[in-house]
Amino acid sequence: MGMPPLHLLISILFGQPVLGHVRPHILFVLVDDLGWADVGFHRDKANPEVVTPNLDSLVASGIHLNRHYVHHMCTPTRTSVQSGRLPVHVNTRLSGPCQDDTGIPYNMTGMAEKMKQAGYKTHYVGKWDAGMSTPQHTPHGRGYETSLNYFSHKNDFYNQSNMQTCCDSDPTIVDFWRTDRGASDVNGTGYSEFLYRQELVNIVQRHDPELPLFLFYAPHVAHCPLQVPESYYSKFAWMADDEDQCKDRMQGIPVDPSNPALEYKCRQQHAAMIMLMDEVVGNVTAALKVRNMWEDTLMIFSSDNGGPVRILENAANNWPLRGGKFGNFEGGIRATAFVSGGFLPENVRGSERGGIIHIADWYGTLCALAGVDASDQRAAAAGLPPIDSVDMWPYLSGAADASPRNTIPVGDTCLISGSWKLMTAATTPSLWQGPRYPNGSTRESEAETPGCSDGCLFNVEQDPTEQRNWYSLRPDIVASMSRQLQQLQLGFFENQDRFANSCPREVANCACWLARNRYGGFLGPYALLDPEIPEEAHAMVV
Numbered sequence: 001m002g003m004p005p006l007h008l009l010i011s012i013l014f015g016q017p018v019l020g021h022v023r024p025h026i027l028f029v030l031v032d033d034l035g036w037a038d039v040g041f042h043r044d045k046a047n048p049e050v051v052t053p054n055l056d057s058l059v060a061s062g063i064h065l066n067r068h069y070v071h072h073m074c075t076p077t078r079t080s081v082q083s084g085r086l087p088v089h090v091n092t093r094l095s096g097p098c099q100d101d102t103g104i105p106y107n108m109t110g111m112a113e114k115m116k117q118a119g120y121k122t123h124y125v126g127k128w129d130a131g132m133s134t135p136q137h138t139p140h141g142r143g144y145e146t147s148l149n150y151f152s153h154k155n156d157f158y159n160q161s162n163m164q165t166c167c168d169s170d171p172t173i174v175d176f177w178r179t180d181r182g183a184s185d186v187n188g189t190g191y192s193e194f195l196y197r198q199e200l201v202n203i204v205q206r207h208d209p210e211l212p213l214f215l216f217y218a219p220h221v222a223h224c225p226l227q228v229p230e231s232y233y234s235k236f237a238w239m240a241d242d243e244d245q246c247k248d249r250m251q252g253i254p255v256d257p258s259n260p261a262l263e264y265k266c267r268q269q270h271a272a273m274i275m276l277m278d279e280v281v282g283n284v285t286a287a288l289k290v291r292n293m294w295e296d297t298l299m300i301f302s303s304d305n306g307g308p309v310r311i312l313e314n315a316a317n318n319w320p321l322r323g324g325k326f327g328n329f330e331g332g333i334r335a336t337a338f339v340s341g342g343f344l345p346e347n348v349r350g351s352e353r354g355g356i357i358h359i360a361d362w363y364g365t366l367c368a369l370a371g372v373d374a375s376d377q378r379a380a381a382a383g384l385p386p387i388d389s390v391d392m393w394p395y396l397s398g399a400a401d402a403s404p405r406n407t408i409p410v411g412d413t414c415l416i417s418g419s420w421k422l423m424t425a426a427t428t429p430s431l432w433q434g435p436r437y438p439n440g441s442t443r444e445s446e447a448e449t450p451g452c453s454d455g456c457l458f459n460v461e462q463d464p465t466e467q468r469n470w471y472s473l474r475p476d477i478v479a480s481m482s483r484q485l486q487q488l489q490l491g492f493f494e495n496q497d498r499f500a501n502s503c504p505r506e507v508a509n510c511a512c513w514l515a516r517n518r519y520g521g522f523l524g525p526y527a528l529l530d531p532e533i534p535e536e537a538h539a540m541v542v
């Protein structure tokens with residue numbers, strides 16, 4: 001990068017960025033509900049159910065992260081990465097954006113605010129799912145200069161209409177937001193991932209390459225609803241005739257007796273969506289290359305949780321890992337992840353790192369690369385937990401041999417410590433899938449079967465597929481890890497924010513009322529920060 005412009009020089013002299021620090025462009029891709037076996041680089045090449053040539057090539061020239069942990073569901077992982085806290089220190093609940101305590105507490109400083117402070121241009125594209133109570137909770141309020149996003153767990157891929165959680169799932173309301181207003185310029189004009197591609201490519205094309213770019217892309221793929229353009233879907237037509245599937249179905253009960261074809265379609269749609277997402281990632285990296293930015297880019301790729309194994313949800317595959325989304329087996333929390341990009345030192349390209357990394361660690365890693373202090377003074381002043389994030393760059397760049405992280409308190413009943421994982425309560429799902437779909441174990445009944453009701457202890461380093469339970473064989477480890485978990489539990493924290501609605505007092509569901517009456521049909525922020533607001537403010541637009 002050349003000479004920084006004046007405002008950067010001023011921030012270098014008077015702010016935190018370190019003089020002479022080379023700041024990479026950052027492309028962060030946080031995929032939704034991607035299973036371990038849903039990428040080519042985790043599969044047997046002779047079984048091409050999943051076609052991901054761009055991801056395969058990025059990981060081949062990058063670093064495969066073999067123990068990159070996330071929470072077992074969306075909202076906690078997304079609040080974790082943006083806040084730099086482990087989920088147990090910010091939020092472990094799956095909650096909708098129309099709840100005040102969804103996502104990141106107001107007084108925590110977001111990762112993009114730090115990057116902006118360091119002189120980065122910051123942009124957000126895709127799924128947010130980290131709160132929207134007030135304008136300060138949206139991506140824009142959290143430090144992204146622009147956003148094209150939706151707030152909930154999912155929306156319709158074609159018209160971006162609201163699904164789940166808010167306004168009784170009223171589909172006439174649209175969950176699509178552009179920075180500080182409804183995305184009325186683009187809603188309903190195309191398949192979501194293509195709208196995101198256009199947005200991402202525009203951002204890259206308009207960016208001044210002299211300034212560092214922080215681009216966060218959170219695809220809707222591969223989360224349900226399973227919707228995909230026909231041209232991608234038809235590429236996997238052969239999956240409906242898979243011999244194994246037919247054999248399996250003859251042995252088992254149909255998933256949905258009223259619609260016997262459904263179980264086949266699920267996987268076909270899922271595979272097509274992943275191929276489409278892979279192509280969009282290829283388009284974005286290509287755009288960075290065209291502008292000569294790729295050589296200075298650090299790309300981070302991760303799923304937000306393991307794949308949901310239920311055929312009726314999205315038929316993801318976590319083979320050979322055990323379990324999936326909503327559970328603490330490795331299939332739920334060990335995410336498909338890698339880093340890539342020209343910023344990586346030559347000597348670490350094409351390698352693998354097996355040390356423990358948590359998605360919360362990117363906050364501190366990126367602050368270190370940006371040359372800005374990662375500590376959160378505002379949260380400290382408000383009595384909120386500090387960041388947990390540990391700088392992984394020395395480990396990833398080859399300067400350090402071991403990961404600086406050894407421990408992850410996953411939740412009230414699960415602790416990872418070094419190579420061991422302790423689980424003290426039943427967790428679901430607990431099945432193993434096969435390499436080829438649909439291994440019978442993805443049937444609804446089997447997907448609902450819990451495991452570890454009597455406690456589990458696995459050596460997930462030597463036995464990542466969690467076959468051998470050491471719980472009764474190593475009571476010493478169980479006892480010491482149980483004590484450690486009890487100790488850590490004392491510091492667990494959940495978002496408890498409460499705000500005053502910015503609607504007329506008689507309105508019961510403020511977000512819906514605002515969508516219908518003020519935002520032109522779009523879901524958006526519905527609350528004010530000050531709980532003691534004057535009467536007239538209730539009729540005011542936020």
Ligand SMILES: *[C@@H]1O[C@H](CO)[C@@H](O)[C@H](O)[C@H]1NC(C)=O
Pocket residue numbers: 156159161171172173174188
């Ligand atoms: C979006 O499409 C669904 C049907 O696929 C429909 O029910 C809904 O009303 C549509 N929403 C909008 C805002 O057009």
Ligand SMILES: *[C@@H]1O[C@H](CO)[C@@H](O)[C@H](O)[C@H]1NC(C)=O
Pocket residue numbers: 159172173174184187188189520521522
């Ligand atoms: C965009 O959403 C608004 C609000 O629901 C709706 O009135 C409009 O028809 C949508 N646009 C398209 C092209 O679907």
Ligand SMILES: *[C@@H]1O[C@H](CO)[C@@H](O)[C@H](O)[C@H]1NC(C)=O
Pocket residue numbers: 197279280282283
């Ligand atoms: C995206 O990449 C695909 C595959 O390389 C290519 O065919 C397509 O034209 C690209 N689209 C855009 C909009 O860049």
Ligand SMILES: *[C@@H]1O[C@H](CO)[C@@H](O)[C@H](O)[C@H]1NC(C)=O
Pocket residue numbers: 106107378381382497529
């Ligand atoms: C944020 O922190 C300040 C103290 O630093 C406090 O006065 C304020 O109430 C907090 N806001 C929320 C929404 O918690």
Ligand SMILES: *[C@@H]1O[C@H](CO)[C@@H](O)[C@H](O)[C@H]1NC(C)=O
Pocket residue numbers: 248319320432433434435439440441
């Ligand atoms: C599914 O795959 C697992 C191995 O991953 C195997 O143990 C199991 O028997 C398979 N089930 C069926 C019905 O093929």
